[in-house]
Amino acid sequence: MIRTALVLAxxxxxxxxxxxxxxPIAERQQTMKAVGxxxxxxxxxxxxxxAFDATKxxxxxxxxxxxxxxxxxLFPDSSKTGGETTAAPKxxxxxAGFKAAFAKFETDASAGATVANLDGxxxxxxxxxxxxxxxHEAYRIKK
Amino acid sequence: MLLLRRLFVTLVLxxxxxxxxxxxxxxxxxxxxxPEIGALPAADVENGKLLFSAGGCTSCHATPGxxxxxxxxxxxxxxxxxxxxHAPNISPHTRDGIGNWGVQDFVDAMAAGVxxxxxxxxxxxxxxxxxxxxxxxxxxxxxxxxxxxxxxGKAAPHDLRFPFNIRRVVGGWKLLFFERAPxxxxxxxxxxxxxxxxxxxxxxHCAECHSARNALGAIVPSTRFAGGPDPExxxxxxxxxxxxxxxxxxxxxxxxELLKTGFTPSFDNxxxxxxxxxxxIAQLPEADRMAMAEYLKxxxxxxxxxxxxxxxP
Numbered sequence: 171m172i173r174t175a176l177v178l179a180x181x182x183x184x185x186x187x188x189x190x191x192x193x194p195i196a197e198r199q200q201t202m203k204a205v206g207x208x209x210x211x212x213x214x215x216x217x218x219x220x221a222f223d224a225t226k227x228x229x230x231x232x233x234x235x236x237x238x239x240x241x242x243x244l245f246p247d248s249s250k251t252g253g254e255t256t257a258a259p260k261x262x263x264x265x266a267g268f269k270a271a272f273a274k275f276e277t278d279a280s281a282g283a284t285v286a287n288l289d290g291x292x293x294x295x296x297x298x299x300x301x302x303x304x305x306h307e308a309y310r311i312k313k
Numbered sequence: 314m315l316l317l318r319r320l321f322v323t324l325v326l327x328x329x330x331x332x333x334x335x336x337x338x339x340x341x342x343x344x345x346x347x348p349e350i351g352a353l354p355a356a357d358v359e360n361g362k363l364l365f366s367a368g369g370c371t372s373c374h375a376t377p378g379x380x381x382x383x384x385x386x387x388x389x390x391x392x393x394x395x396x397x398x399h400a401p402n403i404s405p406h407t408r409d410g411i412g413n414w415g416v417q418d419f420v421d422a423m424a425a426g427v428x429x430x431x432x433x434x435x436x437x438x439x440x441x442x443x444x445x446x447x448x449x450x451x452x453x454x455x456x457x458x459x460x461x462x463x464x465x466g467k468a469a470p471h472d473l474r475f476p477f478n479i480r481r482v483v484g485g486w487k488l489l490f491f492e493r494a495p496x497x498x499x500x501x502x503x504x505x506x507x508x509x510x511x512x513x514x515x516x517x518h519c520a521e522c523h524s525a526r527n528a529l530g531a532i533v534p535s536t537r538f539a540g541g542p543d544p545e546x547x548x549x550x551x552x553x554x555x556x557x558x559x560x561x562x563x564x565x566x567x568x569x570e571l572l573k574t575g576f577t578p579s580f581d582n583x584x585x586x587x588x589x590x591x592x593x594i595a596q597l598p599e600a601d602r603m604a605m606a607e608y609l610k611x612x613x614x615x616x617x618x619x620x621x622x623x624x625x626p
Contacts, residue, residue, distance in 0.1 A: 306584025311548035
């Protein structure tokens with residue numbers, strides 16, 4: 171009984187993983203949504219609307235770095251259109267530039283991995299969030 | 314026989330009169346006469362710089378692929394249903410740019426859409442909005458542009474389909490869609506609202522992108538600010554009226570924040586052609602962004618054109 175449940179659960183997990191893989195659009199949008207949510211937390215601290223908390227601050231940059239690593243793998247040729255994707259055709263025309271943009275995002279994010287005070291956080295957060303608009307300008311289009 | 318001949322002569326005469334009428338009416342001086350600039354006080358270069366940012370001149374006139382956005386050598390290709398326009402060199406270079414122009418030449422171009430050689434300019438240059446800037450403001454803007462580095466070299470000529478390659482045709486377009494008049498403040502509204510209305514409709518030319526266009530490329534008034542297909546044919550420009558599809562749920566502060574940092578209330582960051590608008594508007598004082606937000610919050614809700622459904626994956 172327990173074994174069946176475990177196997178089923180295992181299958182279920184495997185299935186979700188497969189589904190996520192077979193739906194890269196949903197997965198990359200989920201990843202970017204998490205980046206958006208982390209940015210909300212970061213902005214609140216940077217503006218002084220929320221108290222600075224080093225653990226939370228470092229988590230923001232971890233979310234960015236993880237996303238920067240994962241994102242470039244989520245744009246197979248089969249995912250140029252579909253869903254509500256806002257990915258621009260340029261992603262597939264200029265793969266090198268697109269990957270370089272994520273590499274820069276990752277570098278800027280890792281600069282904040284060990285921030286310990288508000289000033290340091292503001293600087294690193296400002297530098298990392300410059301990447302959002304730059305990349306969206308070139309590689310994203312609302313349809 | 315005689316009757317036929319008379320009919321023929323009459324038709325020819327009518328055609329000639331019609332053509333002459335069209336010819337007179339589409340004359341740049343008739344359809345868009347030169348604005349009277351009178352005596353102007355000394356130019357305020359700082360104000361000119363502000364208007365340069367608000368107007369996003371670099372977005373079109375900076376030579377593509379260079380980091381220095383103040384080198385206005387032109388060359389950017391603008392796709393349109395009528396063909397490809399190439400933004401000209403408007404740096405103060407005397408041969409290739411506008412270094413030889415006088416203030417009146419500049420005012421004629423910006424407010425009437427007429428070049429120093431007396432020809433119509435195409436409305437792909439958004440003078441349809443810039444015309445709201447009064448001569449004093451335009452003189453300030455001109456003075457600022459003259460402080461920028463002269464850039465050598467002319468941009469490629471436009472590549473337009475017949476009949477749009479004939480500048481005179483723009484005269485007919487102006488008859489239908491262009492009114493040459495500066496901004497008139499509404500005394501019943503606050504100073505901030507008027508400042509916002511001026512910046513959004515004039516230098517900011519927000520409606521040039523955030524509206525649908527008709528077959529002749531003119532803004533459809535009933536869709537002003539209500540969004541539509543991107544004028545360059547890529548993607549969709551969102552509704553920014555107070556519709557539920559637009560900015561109904563955005564606070565003034567949230568609109569001002571977007572215009573400064575590009576962040577939406579859900580911490581998405583605007584991309585596409587809006588990214589450059591944000592870079593430029595971010596140069597303005599905070600009070601100006603709040604004034605623009607104040608004006609945008611006063612726009613009536615318009616549903617606007619239906620956004621195309623996303624294709625199934």
